[in-house]
Amino acid sequence: MTLRLSTRISIRWANDAPSEPTDTVVLSVGDYFMDLRITKADQSIDWAFAGTREILSRDPHEGKFQPLPNGDDLEIGYMPCAEKGNKVTPYEEVWRELQPNHGMNRGWILQGKIDDDDVFLGQYGGIYLAMRQAKEGVFSVLKEELTNVQGRLQWKSVYLSGDLKLPSLSSMSFISLPEEEKWRVGGRAVFDGQVYKVRALETRGEKKTVKPRPSRL
Incomplete structure (x- = not known):
């Protein structure tokens, strides 16, 4: 892991x-x-x-x-x-x-398309990154951080480059995405109305269950 x-x-x-x-x-x-x-x-x-x-x-x-x-x-x-x-x-x-902040121990990376542009989204430890590249080479990047504002956790944009639209956690009213607990690697995830593929998904401290091989005896 x-x-x-x-x-x-x-x-x-x-x-x-x-x-x-x-x-x-x-x-x-x-x-x-x-x-x-x-x-x-x-x-x-x-x-x-x-x-x-x-x-x-x-x-x-x-x-x-x-x-x-x-x-x-x-x-x-x-x-x-x-x-x-x-x-x-x-x-x-x-x-x-x-170290992960604010108990954000679950990390994920999604991959998909927006208007035929390649898009990667990722979050772990209170850091969110979004990258989008068009076929013409145009590139946009967004970085957001989860911060405590007067006792309330909020996503805040700390860096933005490029003119291409990027999915943003700070524009939403929740900390974690709906249905996130149901995501599985290789499955689908919906973010801001767009469908992405779950490329990677891990939880800090979670042990992987290894299925024993059937015995030949």
């Missing part, structure tokens, strides 16, 4: 000093992920991907993880560096796992 919300603390290219030019959040549920990196300097999208982990293997991006004494994870590897002319360069990234 994979259910993780993480942020990048720093990146170091070759012998450069470590820095963190982005506000990064990675949502991992089952075999799927959503990765959003927003440039701090101008709030532009530095990186936005969604799909299965196998997609990452298509790029020259090779990294290995090792735990650090403080609980963070150090990733060491090689990948193209834009600041160095996209030359494949050694890098070190420090990652930190974020």
